[in-house]
Amino acid sequence: MDVTRICTFAMGIEQNRHTYREIGMTEEHHHLTHHMGNTAKIQKVGQIDRYMVEQFAYLLKRMKSVR
16 A cells, blocks of 8 residues: 655764764764753754754655655
């Protein structure tokens, strides 16, 4: 019937040491999430989260364009 489509989208393992240099982030993502209320670190995590959502939106847009 070909009625079910499944896709897995993974940016990386949560506890990895990725730095997201593609958006200018030189600090490790996981380390930043232990921000202890530090506003600068919270903002950096927000930048990374925004980037991840933008990448997911890009994937969905590309998938929608495929016939």
